[in-house]
Amino acid sequence: MKHNNPEFAEIAERGTILRCQVGSGLHGTAVEGQDDRDEMGLCLEPAEYVVGTRRFEQYIFRTQPEGVRSGPGDLDLIVYSLRKWMRLALTGNPTVVLPLFAPDAEIVRITDLGHELRANAHRIVSRQAGPRFAGYLRSQRRRMVEGNIKVNRPELIEKYGFDTKYAMHMVRLGVQGVELLETGRMTLPLPEPWLTWLCDLRQGRHTQAEAVEAAAELEAKLETLTTRTSPLPEAPDREWADAWLVRAHVAAWKMA
Structure with missing residues (x-):
């Protein structure tokens, strides 16, 4: 299934708890007039995509069509399901962990859950x-x-x-x-x-x-x-991550 279909766009829009700039603009290495804008989001999936038969891992939006190189002013957006993002973040994926540390000025959208996640970066990051x-x-x-x-x-x-x-x-x-x-x-x-x-x-x-x-x-x-x-723990706190993911999803489904 394509990652840029309207169904996935709706899931990403309704479920996003954190979205921020990544890429050169976040790192401070962008050259004015030469770079596109990269953003990453994290979203909660509807219940049928977690315990049902449907599947959602990420939504991708690009200003340019597939296969065309992005240019100045273009947007490249990826919104991960919160579960997939957490799996990658717990392994220390260099790009995926960026939303944990992005400054407030680079945050496009954030909810209470997004703030809570960022406050627990120390449970996610490890020597791994x-x-x-x-x-x-x-x-x-x-x-x-x-x-x-x-x-x-x-x-x-x-x-x-x-x-x-x-x-x-x-x-x-x-x-x-x-x-x-x-x-x-x-x-x-x-x-x-x-x-x-x-x-x-x-x-x-x-x-x-x-x-x-x-x-x-x-x-x-x-x-x-x-x-x-390194003073970091040998491994992330996976028990906390599992409990937090369950609590976050259940709370969102009750409100739906």
């Missing part, structure tokens, strides 16, 4: 995020070194000799993973001095070799934090 961040970082670094990047930004390669946006996001991932493993939080937008360094990288003021070296150093830090020094 380390291998997820490190794995993505390692894969992106290898693709950059091998020239096997699966994106289409020929204008950047022509101008700078390599995909500077890809390189920027690669290093950004490592920076945020290290902060998360050290503190249990993410500073958004990115803090200095990394924010300026990353924006300079995107503008071609650092070389590809510098980006690869920075990524390798951050990957090593992630490994040390995951195995030895």
Whole structure:
């Protein structure tokens, strides 16, 4: 089933408890007039999609049709079912955890449940995020070194000799993973001095070799934090997550 059908759009609209900006706009690395807008939402499913035979995992909306690259001013929105989002967040998925830490100014919509979820980020984040961040970082670094990047930004390669946006996001991932493993939080937008360094990288003021070296150093830090020094718990509080999901859904169904 397509993820952008009207039925799913209605579920996402009625059930959203948290929706915020993600992507370069949230990280602080966007270039004015060059970036689209990425948003992520979390929604409660109707009862028939949880205990019935129907299925809903996410709703996707894009200003541009499928297969067409988004441009300045376009919107790319994904709204996850709260259950799917929680499953991914408990594993430390780097993108999925962003709504837990987005500043108020980047929040498009939030309910009491959304506030409650954000207040319990410490129950969701654990050392299990380390291998997820490190794995993505390692894969992106290898693709950059091998020239096997699966994106289409020929204008950047022509101008700078390599995909500077890809390189920027690669290093950004490592920076945020290290902060998360050290503190249990993410500073958004990115803090200095990394924010300026990353924006300079995107503008071609650092070389590809510098980006690869920075990524390798951050990957090593992630490994040390995951195995030895991170103050985070070894695993998330799955019992709390299950109980909270049940309570949230039952309360929503009673009100329906």
